[in-house]
Every structure is written in C-alpha cells, then in structure tokens.
Amino acid sequence: MAATTVYKEPAPIVDRENPLESMMSRFNIAAEILGLDDSTYNVLKAPDKQVIVNIPVTMDNGKVRVFEGYRVVHNTILGPSKGGIRYDVNVHIDEVKALAAWMTWKCAVVDIPYGGAKGGIICDPTTMSPGELERLTRGYTLALKDVFGPDRDIPAPDMGTGPREMAWLMDEFSKTVGATSPAVVTGKPLVMGGSLGRTEATGRGVMVSALAAMAKLGMKPEESSAVVQGFGNVGSWAAKLLAEKGVKIKGVSDISGAYWNDNGINIDEAIAYKNVHNGRLEGYTGATLMNADELLLADVDVLVPAAVEDVITEHNAHDIKAKLIVEGANGPTSASADPIINEKGIMVVPDILANSGGVTVSYFEWVQNRLGYKWSEDMVIERAERIMTDAFEKVYATSQKYKVPMRIAAYVVAIDKVAQTYKFRGGF
Ligand SMILES: NC(=O)C1=CN([C@@H]2O[C@H](COP(=O)(O)OP(=O)(O)OC[C@H]3O[C@@H](n4cnc5c(N)ncnc54)[C@H](OP(=O)(O)O)[C@@H]3O)[C@@H](O)[C@H]2O)C=CC1
Numbered sequence: 001m002a003a004t005t006v007y008k009e010p011a012p013i014v015d016r017e018n019p020l021e022s023m024m025s026r027f028n029i030a031a032e033i034l035g036l037d038d039s040t041y042n043v044l045k046a047p048d049k050q051v052i053v054n055i056p057v058t059m060d061n062g063k064v065r066v067f068e069g070y071r072v073v074h075n076t077i078l079g080p081s082k083g084g085i086r087y088d089v090n091v092h093i094d095e096v097k098a099l100a101a102w103m104t105w106k107c108a109v110v111d112i113p114y115g116g117a118k119g120g121i122i123c124d125p126t127t128m129s130p131g132e133l134e135r136l137t138r139g140y141t142l143a144l145k146d147v148f149g150p151d152r153d154i155p156a157p158d159m160g161t162g163p164r165e166m167a168w169l170m171d172e173f174s175k176t177v178g179a180t181s182p183a184v185v186t187g188k189p190l191v192m193g194g195s196l197g198r199t200e201a202t203g204r205g206v207m208v209s210a211l212a213a214m215a216k217l218g219m220k221p222e223e224s225s226a227v228v229q230g231f232g233n234v235g236s237w238a239a240k241l242l243a244e245k246g247v248k249i250k251g252v253s254d255i256s257g258a259y260w261n262d263n264g265i266n267i268d269e270a271i272a273y274k275n276v277h278n279g280r281l282e283g284y285t286g287a288t289l290m291n292a293d294e295l296l297l298a299d300v301d302v303l304v305p306a307a308v309e310d311v312i313t314e315h316n317a318h319d320i321k322a323k324l325i326v327e328g329a330n331g332p333t334s335a336s337a338d339p340i341i342n343e344k345g346i347m348v349v350p351d352i353l354a355n356s357g358g359v360t361v362s363y364f365e366w367v368q369n370r371l372g373y374k375w376s377e378d379m380v381i382e383r384a385e386r387i388m389t390d391a392f393e394k395v396y397a398t399s400q401k402y403k404v405p406m407r408i409a410a411y412v413v414a415i416d417k418v419a420q421t422y423k424f425r426g427g428f
C-alpha cells in the first residue's frame with residue numbers, strides 16, 4: 001500500500017535551469033500585457049494541488065524499493081485536469097509543477113475543455129523489468145486513485161511511458177472503482193479504447209505547426225533542412241512526417257549520441273533500426289556520429305528540440321543557426337535564452353502550441369471513450385490538423401497585434417481564456 005508523505009521541502013534544482021522559473025517569467029510578461037488582476041494572477045501562479053507519494057515496489061530480486069512520485073494539478077477552471085506521466089531519474093517537483101502549468105496553457109491555446117496537470121516518478125525505466133514497471137505503475141495509480149478520474153484528472157504518456165503503462169493504469173483504476181473506466185487515461189493501446197492517430201499525434205502537430213511557420217517565413221519544405229533532438233515518440237514522428245513533406249532531416253539524436261547525414265537521414269530506416277536495437281540509435285550506420293551539443297547549432301533551417309527541458313540556454317543560443325525553432329519537447333528553451341533568440345530574429349513555435357497535437361488527440365480519445373464510438377483515422381487527423389492550424393493562426397495574429405514573440409503570444413492567448421472563464425464563473 002502506497003502512502004501519501006508529509007510534505008517536505010524538496011532539494012532545489014542545482015545542476016540545470018529551473019523550468020518553473022522559466023515558465024513563471026513568461027507568465028509574468030503575458031500577465032502584464034493582459035493587465036491580469038491580482039486575484040487571478042495569484043490563483044494561477046501556484047498549482048491547485050500537489051500530491052507526493054512513496055510507492056513501495058518489490059523488485060525482481062525480492063527486495064522492496066520505495067519510489068517517490070508526484071501528481072501536480074495546476075488548474076481546473078476550464079475542465080478536468082489533463083497531462084502525462086513521466087518516468088525519469090531527473091524528475092523534480094519543480095519540473096512537474098512547470099509541466100502541469102504548461103498543460104493548463106496548452107489546453108487553453110488549442111481551446112479544448114481541460115485544465116492542466118502532470119505526474120512523474122523518480123526512476124530509471126531503462127533499468128527496470130516489465131514486472132517492476134507494472135508494479136510501480138499500479139502502486140502509483142492506487143496511491144492517486146482519489147486524484148484521477150474521467151471527470152477529475154486524466155493522465156497520459158510522457159517521457160518514459162507509453163500505451164503499456166496507460167493500460168496498467170486503466171486496469172488498476174478500473175479495479176478500484178469496480179467498473180471498466182477507459183476514459184480515466186488516454187494514450188491507451190488501440191484494442192482497449194485508444195484512439196487512432198494518438199501515437200503519432202504530437203509529432204504530427206509539430207509537423208503541422210512547423211509547416212505553418214515556414215509558410216509565414218517564406219520557406220519551402222522541399223528546399224529546407226532540419227535537425228531533431230530526441231528520437232522517442234515525439235522526435236521520431238516529427239522527423240518522419242517532416243521528411244514526408246520534403247524537409248531534409250540532416251541530424252537526429254538520442255541519449256546514445258547525435259547522427260548526421262548531409263544528404264538527409266532515411267528516417268524510416270532509422271526508426272526501423274531503433275525498434276530492433278533496444279529503442280536506441282546506437283550503432284546506426286546510415287549517418288555519422290557527431291557531437292550531441294553541436295547538433296543544436298547545426299547549419300540547418302529548422303531546429304526541433306524533442307527531448308528534455310532547457311537544452312537551449314543563454315550559453316548556446318548565440319550560436320544557433322536555424323531560422324525556425326519548433327519545440328516538440330516541453331520547456332526546451334530556458335527563459336535566459338529568450339532575449340538572445342528574439343534578438344537574432346529566430347521564430348520560435350513554442351511548446352504549448354507546437355506539441356499540443358498530443359493532448360488534442362488525447363481529448364479525442366476521451367470523447368470517443370465517453371461516446372462509446374470509434375472515429376476513423378482520417379477524422380482524427382483532419383480534426384486535429386484543423387485545431388492546430390487555427391491555434392497557430394490565433395497565436396500568430398496575437399503576436400502581430402502585441403508585437404511580441406510567438407511564445408509570449410501563446411501565453412497571452414491561454415491566460416486570457418483562463419482569466420475570462422474566471423470572470424464568468426466567479427468563485428473567489
Ligand atoms: N509523448 C507525448 O505525447 C508528448 C510529449 N511531449 C514532450 O516531448 C518530449 C519528448 O517526449 P517523448 O517523445 O514522449 O519521450 P520518449 O521517452 O518517447 O523519448 C524521449 C527521447 O529523448 C531522448 N533524450 C533524452 N534525453 C536526451 C538528451 N539529453 N539528448 C538527446 N536526446 C535525449 C531519448 O533518448 P533515449 O531513447 O536514448 O533515452 C528519447 O529518444 C518531452 O519533453 C515530453 O514532455 C510533449 C507533448 C506530448
């Protein structure tokens with residue numbers, strides 16, 4: 001049985017920039033542009049709820065290990081909270097708080113009826129057996145059974161988790177309520193209520209927003225090149241779909257290193273290689289190994305960071321050569337890099353817009369589960385692309401109106417929607 005721990009102040013993030021501070025600094029700028037009233041500002045600057053759980057797991061060697069997990073619900077004024085669960089050694093409560101707030105802004109940007117949440121467990125999923133991961137996921141679900149629910153808080157995959165973990169979560173939650181409850185989680189396997197198009201949805205949204213931005217900048221996909229950092233769910237799909245539109249993907253990377261081919265990497269081949277080599281590109285011979293830090297600075301038109309936070313900072317932003325950055329990852333650019341990037345005239349399609357295709361199709365999955373009716377893949381793709389395109393145009397128009405970068409414009413759109421809803425609903 002997992003226990004809810006007494007709150008203790010977490011150790012600060014010392015070895016990297018703090019994503020919560022990056023989120024807050026953009027939030028503050030947007031709040032000022034909107035003239036946000038103090039009450040709404042104070043409500044939105046802190047999460048509604050933070051739960052810390054200790055999850056005991058019997059490991060395969062018979063010993064019990066206790067894992068620390070989090071679920072942060074940032075805000076629910078627009079609807080039940082929504083957001084993924086991350087399994088990673090670097091998970092930190094401040095990171096989860098930032099990711100939860102980004103979910104609130106993301107759902108508001110694409111105008112879907114959700115608030116924002118995020119979860120995480122400090123663990124290294126790459127060193128755990130399927131049995132250990134299953135016991136961990138079930139323990140986490142049980143510990144959070146009163147937080148989760150189809151009308152309360154709806155998890156989904158994030159880094160280190162996927163359909164398999166979502167299936168365990170759905171099963172465990174269903175047992176606690178005594179009824180099969182598919183709508184409690186999205187990103188499930190297709191056979192148990194997952195939506196067609198969800199696996200590739202985030203990467204597809206990255207492609208759609210990249211193409212929309214390229215059109216504004218007068219860049220032709222078939223004459224453009226790109227690099228993609230991270231070759232997991234988001235990065236590999238973004239690379240594949242951009243390549244299908246004619247963009248030459250010259251570099252990709254994962255934890256094993258960065259891989260470069262000046263003539264363009266054959267993305268289908270790289271994905272096939274990864275799939276039979278423990279999910280890693282290590283040893284891939286269709287490209288040459290290069291310095292991973294240099295990948296972000298490569299002389300290409302488009303840079304797609306699709307791995308972790310804070311990879312673009314004040315230390316490397318000066319050397320970025322791409323004209324367009326499309327943020328597949330959450331928080332890949334720290335606030336310290338913003339002025340440098342703006343000064344260089346690089347257009348950034350920010351995370352809360354560029355990677356919102358995932359939560360959009362998660363919303364479709366939840367709608368289908370509640371309807372008990374399955375949509376065709378074409379319908380999912382057509383509706384998701386429309387939502388993404390509309391959101392892009394709205395953010396672009398806002399950036400023109402206030403003469404601010406796309407990132408601040410996206411926060412303005414999101415915070416305005418949330419603040420207006422508070423005005424109508426009242427309650428504080
Ligand atoms: N999945 C989704 O639907 C959504 C995800 N996101 C965000 O996208 C990002 C990626 O998530 P997702 O693709 O799901 O995660 P995955 O776990 O599927 O993939 C993460 C990828 O990033 C690589 N990676 C990790 N650290 C580094 C690093 N320092 N340098 C280069 N590559 C690295 C991993 O390499 P390796 O495999 O070798 O470990 C892996 O290829 C996260 O920020 C996530 O929050 C945003 C919206 C939705």
Ligand SMILES: O=C(O)CCC(=O)C(=O)O
Nearest residue numbers: 083084156158358359362
């Ligand atoms: O699909 C979802 O519900 C959330 C995905 C997510 O965690 C994200 O967009 O960062």
